[in-house]
Amino acid sequence: MRSIEVYYSPKQVSCPDSDSPSPRKPEWVVKEWLYRKLPVRVIEPVPVTRDQIALAHHPRYVDGILSCELMNGFRGRQKEVAQSLPWTCGSFLSAARAALENGLVACSPTSGFHHAGLKSAYGYCTFNGLMVAALTLHAEGRVRRVGILDCDQHYGDGTAEIIASKQLDWIRHISKEYVDPDEAEPFLARLPGMVRSFADCDLLMYQAGADPHVDDPLGGFLTTEQLARRDQIVFTVAKEMGLPVVWNLAGGYQEPVYEVLKIHTNTMLACFAAYGSD
Numbered sequence: 656m657r658s659i660e661v662y663y664s665p666k667q668v669s670c671p672d673s674d675s676p677s678p679r680k681p682e683w684v685v686k687e688w689l690y691r692k693l694p695v696r697v698i699e700p701v702p703v704t705r706d707q708i709a710l711a712h713h714p715r716y717v718d719g720i721l722s723c724e725l726m727n728g729f730r731g732r733q734k735e736v737a738q739s740l741p742w743t744c745g746s747f748l749s750a751a752r753a754a755l756e757n758g759l760v761a762c763s764p765t766s767g768f769h770h771a772g773l774k775s776a777y778g779y780c781t782f783n784g785l786m787v788a789a790l791t792l793h794a795e796g797r798v799r800r801v802g803i804l805d806c807d808q809h810y811g812d813g814t815a816e817i818i819a820s821k822q823l824d825w826i827r828h829i830s831k832e833y834v835d836p837d838e839a840e841p842f843l844a845r846l847p848g849m850v851r852s853f854a855d856c857d858l859l860m861y862q863a864g865a866d867p868h869v870d871d872p873l874g875g876f877l878t879t880e881q882l883a884r885r886d887q888i889v890f891t892v893a894k895e896m897g898l899p900v901v902w903n904l905a906g907g908y909q910e911p912v913y914e915v916l917k918i919h920t921n922t923m924l925a926c927f928a929a930y931g932s933d
């Protein structure tokens with residue numbers, strides 16, 4: 656691949672009054688990658704529909720969020736947040752389709768999915784774009800089995816709740832919180848095996864979180880070098896297996912935010928290093 660496809664639209668960005676940089680991060684990270692002349696190709700995503708979101712969430716919850724009657728993951732009812740949500744989920748679904756199509760990889764510069772449950776918003780997450788994409792592609796017959804490797808610092812409780820309540824035995828979900836830097840090397844040693852455990856999946860969704868960094872206020876146990884090694888392991892092992900990967904940014908809360916962007920840039924560099932020669 657001469658460039659990595661990145662599914663981004665300014666419409667997926669919102670600016671709620673929040674401590675989290677996540678809703679503005681897609682714009683910043685894409686600008687940073689273009690400024691650094693990274694080999695990325697920015698493509699406009701297709702927004703998801705209300706009915707596609709309702710495959711993963713309770714219909715009354717979906718309508719309440721989209722009409723701003725219910726509080727979103729930022730504990731507000733901002734119209735611009737509601738309007739951005741079909742685009743953030745759409746970015747992930749479009750990138751997932753691209754990875755299935757090219758058989759290798761695609762990127763969605765998104766965050767704020769994995770705490771969103773069946774009918775609940777929590778921790779900056781309103782709709783679970785991972786689950787919306789998995790359920791949409793499964794309903795279309797595009798995938799039989801989906802893997803989710805959630806390497807955000809925090810447990811994907813919303814993802815787990817939706818999988819359990821809908822009894823989605825065709826989704827394999829790995830998400831675990833580590834806090835001790837002593838766990839870093841054992842984690843990296845186990846990581847190739849974790850990726851290989853998705854061998855029967857048609858698609859791997861990889862949350863390449865920046866908040867596992869040791870300096871993250873909501874993190875973390877990995878150094879910058881170890882995070883880069885994490886990404887390299889995931890991409891190279893998945894590629895060896897012929898397992899298409901769609902990846903996104905997930906969390907990252909260091910200040911200044913440039914520290915977070917540097918980690919996401921390292922993920923993109925690892926991605927290109929793994930797939931650039933194909």
Ligand SMILES: [Zn+2]
Pocket residue numbers: 807808809864866905906907
């Ligand atoms: Zn997190």
